[in-house]
Structures are given as structure tokens and as C-alpha cells.
Amino acid sequence: MDLSSEIYHALLPAFITVTLGLPVLALGAIDGIAEATASFAKLASGRLSDRSGKRKPWVLLGYGLAALSKPLFPIAQGALELMGARFADRVGKGIRGAPRDAIIADETPPEMRGRAFGLRQALDTVGALIAPIAAVGLMFLFVENIRSVFWIAAIPAALSFLLALSAVKEPTIHRDSDKPQPFFRGFRDLDKATRRLLAVAFLFSLARFSEGFLILRALDVGVSAALSPLALVVFNLGFLALAYPAGSLSDRIAPRSVLMIGIAILILADLTLSQDLGLPGLVLGILLWGAHMAFTQGIFARMIADVAPNHLRATSFGAFYFVSGVGTLLASLAAGLLWDREGASATFLAGAGAAAAALAMLNLLGETRPSPGR
CATH class of the missing domain: 1.20.1250.20 (MFS general substrate transporter like domains)
Structure with a gap:
């Protein structure tokens, strides 16, 4: 998923200013609104995961929303359509983040958690490292047609959702009570x-x-x-x-x-x-x-x-x-x-x-x- 998202991220400034002909201000506004919303999505999804006693559905929702957002980028014709695509992509990332890390913590012995989270960070970074290089190569291949590159970049996102669907198992969560607690109580506790x-x-x-x-x-x-x-x-x-x-x-x-x-x-x-x-x-x-x-x-x-x-x-x-x-x-x-x-x-x-x-x-x-x- 990170490989896909980082390709979009690398080409988004050029897509906004050159392909769509929008001002640089549009880039700041679109990214700012999307990232701010993602922060709230992370906060909410973590609490909802604990409240429901489930991890995998929230992870799948996050990966699924991000994957579905990818085809919206190449068909965008203006700022509003692009903002909607970026919003869905970042909210998807926000939704999956906390439940995903909770699964890692749930399934990893305490004495190995450092290595587990280190590996997760390393794999994230591999995507971020390869993406700019892949973006440049695809731009040459498609003669700087950013929309075509965006269509290709949607493929890894779809594959990541399918992998999460088939390979991720729901961990057992030990809850203090079977009755869901009020949403904000978890933060107070x-x-x-x-x-x-x-x-x-x-x-x-x-x-x-x-x-x-x-x-x-x-x-x-x-x-x-x-x-x-x-x-x-x-x-x-x-x-x-x-x-x-x-x-x-x-x-x-x-x-x-x-x-x-x-x-x-x-x-x-x-x-x-x-x-x-x-x-x-x-x-x-x-x-x-x-x-x-x-x-x-x-x-x-x-x-x-x-x-x-x-x-x-x-x-x-x-x-x-x-x-x-x-x-x-x-x-x-x-x-x-x-x-x-x-x-x-x-x-x-x-x-x-x-x-x-x-x-x-x-x-x-x-x-x-x-x-x-x-």
C-alpha cells in the first residue's frame, strides 16, 4: 500500500499544478485538510476497535477505502474531485493505522516487540524509497502521462487489500467486560x-x-x-x-x-x-x-x-x-x-x-x- 500511495504523493504536485492547472495553494489546502482528517480517523478507529473487540474489520476498512480511492485520482478533473480522492486515501490510512499496530502488539511476545515494530517501519520505508524511483520510471514509460501512471499505481493498493483479507487473522482480545464501554470512556481510562x-x-x-x-x-x-x-x-x-x-x-x-x-x-x-x-x-x-x-x-x-x-x-x-x-x-x-x-x-x-x-x-x-x- 505504501508503494502505491507514495507514487501518488510523488506526482501529486505536478498533477495539481501542470495537469489540472491549479495554483500551489490548492496543494497545501488538499494535503492539509486530508492529513488533519486522517489524524481524527486514527483516534476514532483505535477506540472503535477496542470498543468492538475487533481488529481485522477496521484494518480491512482502512485498506479497502484507500484502495478504492486510487482510481479517483486519474479521473479527477478539478480541485473538488481531487480533494475527495485524497480525503478518502488519507482517511483509509488513518482508519487502519491503530488497529494494525494493535494486531502487531497483540500477536508479538513482549520480548520481540521492538523487532516487530522495527520490521514494520523498515517495510514502510522500502515502499517510500522505491516509489519515487518507480514514479520516474513510469513517467518515462508513459511519456509523462500522469493519469496513466496513476492507473498503474492503483494495482499494488488492490493487492494489499486482498493480502490483508486473506492473510491477516483476528487476534484474541481479552476485555474487562463483554458490554461495549462508552466511546470517550476509553480515553479517560x-x-x-x-x-x-x-x-x-x-x-x-x-x-x-x-x-x-x-x-x-x-x-x-x-x-x-x-x-x-x-x-x-x-x-x-x-x-x-x-x-x-x-x-x-x-x-x-x-x-x-x-x-x-x-x-x-x-x-x-x-x-x-x-x-x-x-x-x-x-x-x-x-x-x-x-x-x-x-x-x-x-x-x-x-x-x-x-x-x-x-x-x-x-x-x-x-x-x-x-x-x-x-x-x-x-x-x-x-x-x-x-x-x-x-x-x-x-x-x-x-x-x-x-x-x-x-x-x-x-x-x-x-x-x-x-x-x-x-
Whole structure:
């Protein structure tokens, strides 16, 4: 699914501005509305999964909605049709996220959760790494006919839904009561350890603005517009190379220690990117940015799985994705304003400061250990 979605994502700016002839503002509006809605979908689907005692139906709904959205892109003739397609795609992603991670946590022994989430992150990143290359190849094959490329890119999405339908099994969930609890009660019932971890995740996300700023930094250093997307390839290489090793490390030492390493790497990446070190410094900074993702995203998921009770696991994942999404949105808005007013250096220095605050807060957080039955 990620391979399919990332091909659309890579070509969407050109499709909006060249094929449809819409202003750049349309790209920001379409993506902003879609991503904001996806954050709420993640929050709701996690709670609904726990409330119903089911995981697979929500995973299938998410994959199915995303797969059905793909053919809407090549037939779109204007902003409204495209917004509908993007909305359905992102909501589908939001719906499947929390129940999918809950299945991983439900089916994986606590001592192997780091590796499991590291593998999931690595596979996600493979799709993100291959997609831009595939998009370029398909554009050459179809003589820059983006609509034709979109039709081909819909095939992996359909296959992912069929794979989820046939291969994913419904896990057994131990619930405190057979009677469904009120929707909002699950959020109120999250324990102190989970709430503290969510607070750290939110503060950390304020330091993690959009990867689009890596492309802007590449342009700022002097990389041409045609080559600037390669910044994301470098980013994904750093992410992919370390995602599984970082997850495996969290199975051998305290996950909090691994997460602290990840935040420290982000601080180092921001400090590197804040300086005028030329192309070598740019590549190093972007690689470090990818490395910090490997040491944080899967580790946060593993820690959520450790502290959340079984019957509130998807709710906890949904809350995690929601606070992270909101924090990243706020960080990106603030980074954009700071970039326009003070420049790239101040933006990355501010990111380093926010990451340092998250590191200090994490240092005060007690170690997370799986409770019996989790």
C-alpha cells in the first residue's frame, strides 16, 4: 500500500499544478485538510476497535477505502474531485493505522516487540524509497502521462487489500467486560504511564516538522529543483538502514534508552542542518534525520504496546497517532513562519531546542515495562 500511495504523493504536485492547472495553494489546502482528517480517523478507529473487540474489520476498512480511492485520482478533473480522492486515501490510512499496530502488539511476545515494530517501519520505508524511483520510471514509460501512471499505481493498493483479507487473522482480545464501554470512556481510562508517554510523544512531535523542509534546505544549499526530491531518498536510506536494528536493540536494552538515542540524533541532525556546511553537511544532516526516525517511531509504538492494557491497546495507538499528527502539523506551521522570517538556520535550531525539551521530559519518565498479560 505504501508503494502505491507514495507514487501518488510523488506526482501529486505536478498533477495539481501542470495537469489540472491549479495554483500551489490548492496543494497545501488538499494535503492539509486530508492529513488533519486522517489524524481524527486514527483516534476514532483505535477506540472503535477496542470498543468492538475487533481488529481485522477496521484494518480491512482502512485498506479497502484507500484502495478504492486510487482510481479517483486519474479521473479527477478539478480541485473538488481531487480533494475527495485524497480525503478518502488519507482517511483509509488513518482508519487502519491503530488497529494494525494493535494486531502487531497483540500477536508479538513482549520480548520481540521492538523487532516487530522495527520490521514494520523498515517495510514502510522500502515502499517510500522505491516509489519515487518507480514514479520516474513510469513517467518515462508513459511519456509523462500522469493519469496513466496513476492507473498503474492503483494495482499494488488492490493487492494489499486482498493480502490483508486473506492473510491477516483476528487476534484474541481479552476485555474487562463483554458490554461495549462508552466511546470517550476509553480515553479517560488510559493510565498514568500511557498519558505521560503520550505527553512526551506530543512534545517530541513539536520538534519534528515535515520532511518537506529537508527539500527546502537542499534548495537553499544550491541543489537544483529537479534533483531536490533526492533529499527524500537520502532520508529514507537513513531510516531504512537502521529501523530494524533499532527495534532489535530495544528488545535487548531499555526502550527508553533507545528512544533517548533517537532524540539525541535528531538534535545532532538539526544542528548539522542549521550550519552552512555545503553538500556534504546537507547529506550528513539528512541521513541523521532519517536515522532519528528509525530510533523513535517504532520505539514509541513498542513502548505504547508495553504500557497499554490489552483492551485499550488500539485506543492508545490511536491517541498516539493523533497527538503526534497534531504536534507535527503545529511544528510545520511554526517552522514555515520561522523560515520566512529568520531563515533555515533559525528553523533547525528551534527544532533542536524542542527536541532537547522532549529529551529532558523523557529523562523524567519512568522506564516502561510490560504488565502481566500485555
